[in-house]
Amino acid sequence: MTTIHVNGRAYQVAVDADTPLLWVLRDTLGLTGTKYGCGIAQCGACTVMIDGTATRSCQVPVESVGSADIRTIDAIEEDPVGRRVVDAWVAAQVPQCGYCQSGQVMAATALLKQTPKPTDTDIADAMTNLCRCGTYNRIAAAIRQAAG
Amino acid sequence: MDRLLTLPPVPSPADGTHPLQPRIDARAAAALMTADGVSNLSRRGFLGFGAGALVLGALLPAMPARAQAASATASAAAVKPGSRVPAFLVIGRDNGVTLLSPFVEGGQGISTGMAQIVGEELDVDPRRFTVECAPPGPDYAVINGLRMTGGSFSTRSSYPLMRRLGATARDMMIRAAAATMAVEPQSLSTEDGFVVHAASGRRLSYGELAPAALALPPRDDVALRDPAVFRYIRQPMARLDVRAKSTGKAVYAIDQKLDGMLYAAVQHAPNQGTEPTAIANKAEAAAMPGVHSVHTLPGAVAVAADSWWRARKAVEALSVSWSAPAATGLDTVAADYASDGLLAALKASTEAGIPAETAGDAATAVAGAAKVIEAEYQAPYLAHGQLEPPSSMARFNPDGTLELWAPNQMPELFQSVAAQAAGLSPDKVILHSPMLGGFFGRHFLYGSSNPFLQAIQLAKATGRPVKVLWSREEEFRMDALRPLSYTRFRAAIGADGRPTAIQARTVGEGPLGRWFGAVFKDPVDSSAVEGITEKPYAIPNRAMEYVKVPHPVTIAFWRSVGHSMNDFFYEGFLDEIADAGGQDPYALRMELLKDKPRHRKLLETVATMSGGWKRGPYEVDGTRRARGISMASPFGSETATIAEVSVRNGETQVHTVWVAFDPGSIVNPAIVRSQVESAVALGLSATLFEELVYKDGVRQSHNFDDYPILSRSSMPTVHVEIVESGAPMGGVGEPGLPGVPPAVVNAVAALTGRRIRSLPLAKTRIEV
Ligand code: FES
Ligand code: FES
Numbered sequence: 001m002t003t004i005h006v007n008g009r010a011y012q013v014a015v016d017a018d019t020p021l022l023w024v025l026r027d028t029l030g031l032t033g034t035k036y037g038c039g040i041a042q043c044g045a046c047t048v049m050i051d052g053t054a055t056r057s058c059q060v061p062v063e064s065v066g067s068a069d070i071r072t073i074d075a076i077e078e079d080p081v082g083r084r085v086v087d088a089w090v091a092a093q094v095p096q097c098g099y100c101q102s103g104q105v106m107a108a109t110a111l112l113k114q115t116p117k118p119t120d121t122d123i124a125d126a127m128t129n130l131c132r133c134g135t136y137n138r139i140a141a142a143i144r145q146a147a148g
Numbered sequence: 149m150d151r152l153l154t155l156p157p158v159p160s161p162a163d164g165t166h167p168l169q170p171r172i173d174a175r176a177a178a179a180l181m182t183a184d185g186v187s188n189l190s191r192r193g194f195l196g197f198g199a200g201a202l203v204l205g206a207l208l209p210a211m212p213a214r215a216q217a218a219s220a221t222a223s224a225a226a227v228k229p230g231s232r233v234p235a236f237l238v239i240g241r242d243n244g245v246t247l248l249s250p251f252v253e254g255g256q257g258i259s260t261g262m263a264q265i266v267g268e269e270l271d272v273d274p275r276r277f278t279v280e281c282a283p284p285g286p287d288y289a290v291i292n293g294l295r296m297t298g299g300s301f302s303t304r305s306s307y308p309l310m311r312r313l314g315a316t317a318r319d320m321m322i323r324a325a326a327a328t329m330a331v332e333p334q335s336l337s338t339e340d341g342f343v344v345h346a347a348s349g350r351r352l353s354y355g356e357l358a359p360a361a362l363a364l365p366p367r368d369d370v371a372l373r374d375p376a377v378f379r380y381i382r383q384p385m386a387r388l389d390v391r392a393k394s395t396g397k398a399v400y401a402i403d404q405k406l407d408g409m410l411y412a413a414v415q416h417a418p419n420q421g422t423e424p425t426a427i428a429n430k431a432e433a434a435a436m437p438g439v440h441s442v443h444t445l446p447g448a449v450a451v452a453a454d455s456w457w458r459a460r461k462a463v464e465a466l467s468v469s470w471s472a473p474a475a476t477g478l479d480t481v482a483a484d485y486a487s488d489g490l491l492a493a494l495k496a497s498t499e500a501g502i503p504a505e506t507a508g509d510a511a512t513a514v515a516g517a518a519k520v521i522e523a524e525y526q527a528p529y530l531a532h533g534q535l536e537p538p539s540s541m542a543r544f545n546p547d548g549t550l551e552l553w554a555p556n557q558m559p560e561l562f563q564s565v566a567a568q569a570a571g572l573s574p575d576k577v578i579l580h581s582p583m584l585g586g587f588f589g590r591h592f593l594y595g596s597s598n599p600f601l602q603a604i605q606l607a608k609a610t611g612r613p614v615k616v617l618w619s620r621e622e623e624f625r626m627d628a629l630r631p632l633s634y635t636r637f638r639a640a641i642g643a644d645g646r647p648t649a650i651q652a653r654t655v656g657e658g659p660l661g662r663w664f665g666a667v668f669k670d671p672v673d674s675s676a677v678e679g680i681t682e683k684p685y686a687i688p689n690r691a692m693e694y695v696k697v698p699h700p701v702t703i704a705f706w707r708s709v710g711h712s713m714n715d716f717f718y719e720g721f722l723d724e725i726a727d728a729g730g731q732d733p734y735a736l737r738m739e740l741l742k743d744k745p746r747h748r749k750l751l752e753t754v755a756t757m758s759g760g761w762k763r764g765p766y767e768v769d770g771t772r773r774a775r776g777i778s779m780a781s782p783f784g785s786e787t788a789t790i791a792e793v794s795v796r797n798g799e800t801q802v803h804t805v806w807v808a809f810d811p812g813s814i815v816n817p818a819i820v821r822s823q824v825e826s827a828v829a830l831g832l833s834a835t836l837f838e839e840l841v842y843k844d845g846v847r848q849s850h851n852f853d854d855y856p857i858l859s860r861s862s863m864p865t866v867h868v869e870i871v872e873s874g875a876p877m878g879g880v881g882e883p884g885l886p887g888v889p890p891a892v893v894n895a896v897a898a899l900t901g902r903r904i905r906s907l908p909l910a911k912t913r914i915e916v
Contacts, residue, residue: 015455016458019455020457023455023456027411027457030405032396032399032402032403032405033395033396035400035535035536036402036537036617037535037537037620037852038852039619039851040620040851040853042853043852045535073396074396074397076395086391089394090386090394093386093387093390093822095255095387095389095390095394096255096257096586096822096826097254097255097534097536097584097585097586098389098393098583099535099536099585099586101393105395105396124860124861127860128860128861130857131535131829131860132533132586132588132830132857133255133829134825134827134828134829134858135822136829136859136860136863137863137866138822138825139860140860
């Protein structure tokens, strides 16, 4: 049994130690908001926050997270910054297919928590998740809007 | 693709007089795919497929449960698609409206558009709609008697029909209210989900009226709303799914789960078409933690386990021997197959071409020309790269039905194929069509490139519900590909510098011929030549020919299909014609479109948007830049595109793309704009980076690390202007794409003097 802390709750999970956090979230805990896109840290669809830092959960073995505070998209609106980001996403009508957007919103929320007034360079550096629907410009606009 | 709207008529005496009667009935659509169309599967006798059988054998799939009440009397064969209101609308007592849409939502915004169209006529605010993809059934065959989501057909093909559906339902509400209130229908009006009797102030909600109203016989002569007083259509309404998609709550195929379900992972044959012959360590793998069972499938091995991660680890640990690939041909991809080799074969073909478009006498014009230029253009295989990897879930229910959750763009076809695979009649297959995490043409039926048959077989073998998920690596191995393509051009240029003739020889294969060949017997595959034919330019002598050379690999529809490469070919060559004749490429296009006001207007619009046409090179912020222009006529719409580029460290940087877009008329300008932006991004991705290479019989890309796609750092500013010319409604999802590659390549030529005729640009180091 491993204990992990997700969205403010402690969960006991019986999984192999090398299981990526992504699959524990999705298949064991049923928190399917976090997406699988590539499994090799290329796309960012699996982005969660671990102790406030945007992290690609497909590359995080569950044994390595210890008592870290894991936040996922499923509880994003409980976070004031996360809620602002979501509202900006809706206002800018960012998503198309939407599949990348869980990861994008998490990456944007982590950025704004660390850098409340990001420059365009900050946004470019932080927002490296792929979007096959090409919503990149709206993502940047939504982040600027959420930053106020 | 546009051929689907002009299928030959199949008369249907029972329905022949209805104004909305589609030109073919579902029985004709049923013959769309022969067993050869899913060649790899049927040839292997997958799950009891009979060779030669019609894959879509069932004439008319089962009625959806919700619609069955409506069909108590009507026989399914007599159903006019789009005519039976209860098959489309479920209105609860809380007055919430659920629309069962014929189309699957995959990012294109079709659910919102359908709510706007139906809501406008029904008189219900579209924001109160819930839109679901309808189950299989004849009611939903709204594209000319066929049901599919693709070809940028959805809105333009169903717009009149869905308006009429909404208006018919509103009329039923009014008649039911008139009966309840004992007043004349003429004395009633509607107000956002209520029928109102102004004289008495009485109001009844649609929800209260629905049980009686939806049982009334529909009238087929209801009046439609005057477009001058539209409230929802043509408004930039917010998409219905955006909040769910911004909070992780949208549910895709990959997210679904059933009680008692096993997770399955697969490993496909390295050479497509070969078979597993032995698994050396089957027992060890079966003993790995959580593993339920190890399976051999057609062209693959699979492991079912209690989690997908465990299934994947086990399947990747399998040591599998595979049969030898056939030497050549269409059954397997040969051990020495290479993209380069296929391209060489396309170039070397000497077979006489079939005329795809002919005007005047091009040969004579070329023979007598002051100047003749020639060029060869090529484009590579492309993967779809939709961000959601394919998955499917299957469960055999105690009542003998098979329930299936499978990403798809043609529900009735998938239902029918699933039924044959499971040995059931189609009405015993309950198909759910989940929201798609991107598609771009990925989820048509492509033989072994769809996972749902594996899910069925594994559910059967294990006696448990099974979800099969392909890893991204397996998806790169199995995705059906945009075909590698090749065209050779020749043009004659007169003494005045204007083209007098153009010849094109296109050699290859298109997906329409491959997958719908049973219906489209035309030897010229329109999906192979579209964008080379039907260009608007007044070049008097034209000889465009097509030579079919089949690819041994699985080819696919890919966003904008043949236009995705052919407009690059043609519009690039048109700039070469302009250069050879000493003409400015914008001025030459205007000249060749003298008699085409719709096209001239678009050219003028895109020039104005970009601050007036200038080719360059010129300096901006210390960098040298230049612009390129192009036009395209895809899917009934028209586009004019300008791109501005510079070059840094041998790589092309695209700064800004301007698109003037004329789809005739529109439903939601905000969604149209988003779709054009998205198409520009995908077009640019293909222009700059994408190429799937075969070498030694196997694909050389495995994931996004060795198949780079457009990232944020390469995304240009995109400006879109919609021009509504009032021409018949064209497509929206795909047409923004084809203008992008030629605009960029023409800009690179203006900047560097170097003409690139082979994509992607990343292959070529570009010097300024
Ligand atoms: S799934 Fe983790 S980065 Fe792609
Ligand atoms: S919205 Fe489709 S991948 Fe980003």
